[in-house]
Amino acid sequence: MSAQPKMPEPEVERPDLRTAHVIVVANEKGGTGKSTLSIHISVALLKAGFRVATIDLDTRQRTLTRFLENRRSWAANAPWEVELPFHRALERGTSNNLRDNETAEFGAFAAAVAEVEHSYEFVVIDTPATDSYLMRLAHSLADTLVSPVNDSFIDVDVFSRVHHDRTQRGQVAHYADLVLEARRKRKLVDQGIIDWVLVRNRMSSVQSNNAKQIAASLSKLAAELKFRPTEGLHDRVIFRELFPIGLTPLDPIEEAMRNGALSASQSGARAEVEELVSMLQLPDRGSGFGHLQARHEWFERISRYYREMGA
Numbered sequence: 001m002s003a004q005p006k007m008p009e010p011e012v013e014r015p016d017l018r019t020a021h022v023i024v025v026a027n028e029k030g031g032t033g034k035s036t037l038s039i040h041i042s043v044a045l046l047k048a049g050f051r052v053a054t055i056d057l058d059t060r061q062r063t064l065t066r067f068l069e070n071r072r073s074w075a076a077n078a079p080w081e082v083e084l085p086f087h088r089a090l091e092r093g094t095s096n097n098l099r100d101n102e103t104a105e106f107g108a109f110a111a112a113v114a115e116v117e118h119s120y121e122f123v124v125i126d127t128p129a130t131d132s133y134l135m136r137l138a139h140s141l142a143d144t145l146v147s148p149v150n151d152s153f154i155d156v157d158v159f160s161r162v163h164h165d166r167t168q169r170g171q172v173a174h175y176a177d178l179v180l181e182a183r184r185k186r187k188l189v190d191q192g193i194i195d196w197v198l199v200r201n202r203m204s205s206v207q208s209n210n211a212k213q214i215a216a217s218l219s220k221l222a223a224e225l226k227f228r229p230t231e232g233l234h235d236r237v238i239f240r241e242l243f244p245i246g247l248t249p250l251d252p253i254e255e256a257m258r259n260g261a262l263s264a265s266q267s268g269a270r271a272e273v274e275e276l277v278s279m280l281q282l283p284d285r286g287s288g289f290g291h292l293q294a295r296h297e298w299f300e301r302i303s304r305y306y307r308e309m310g311a
Contacts, residue, residue: 019119020116020117020118020119021121021298022117022123022141022143023122023145023146024138024142025037025041025124025147025148026142026146026147027129028129028174028178029129029149031129032148032202033150033202033232035064035126036148036239037148037199038064038126039064040273041146041277041280043250044274045122045282046083046085047083047250050121050291051086051119051121051122052086052120052121052123053085053086053087053088053122054068054085054086054124054125055087055109055113056087057109057128057134057138059089061128063126064089067243068087070243071246072084073246074245074247080255085124086116086119088116090109091108093105102132106137109138113141121291125142131174136181136182139194140182142182143194143195144280145179145195146199147175147196147197148199150202176225179194182194196227197229197230198218199230199231199276200215202233202235223309226309228279230276231275232272232276233269236265236269250270254266283295283297283298
């Protein structure tokens, strides 16, 4: 009996990537500066000339939304042109039934994403510090996931178990498990990858022994969990001072000063934000091709990076 001819393998088409590159800023641990990063990443992209949309999933704190309200108010009489993103903020469900609230919030989120994913080049999503179906869905949509972490082993513990007993260390913790599951689902849906960037945020200007230990721990975790560690923003007063008027160090705040010059701290803050956005390695329009093509090239570059990490 002759062997049956082997059927050819079906061709796998490259996924039809949406125009928008989705940046999700998230960490299940509160107080790490998620909204601060969302604010500055969004403004940096606007100033680079990109079309940017923002979505605030934190229906309770709404820090990103309040900042943009302040910014819009300042823009009305500003002495310079103030860039603003297209913004959507989710409202909290008002029903006494938890399932009804979740359904309503999911519908609002799906509508917000559908409204912007093909009209904007970047979508920045700020998330609450809670594990919910909506937060997990946001993770699975991410092209770039930015997770801020303070220089504390309390914060590291949501990624990998911290314990005095060496035999108990290194277990994948709850938030890292959430990200790994989101990556698995994303790959099944569209063969996409989630470029996970862990940002050491609110760093002290003095490099303590604890900070050095945190940096060493994150470097070891990076290869296992496949994230890219980078430095973020120092704990500077200027970030808090500019919030009420909706400005950032990237804005031309020196024009509003009497001597027309930035202080050393203000210049440092501006440089930190610029360096952070550079380290995210986001796709650029490049020269002679559109943003979607740049996303394809970014996809290939980041895929190669993670293949090399896993080698």
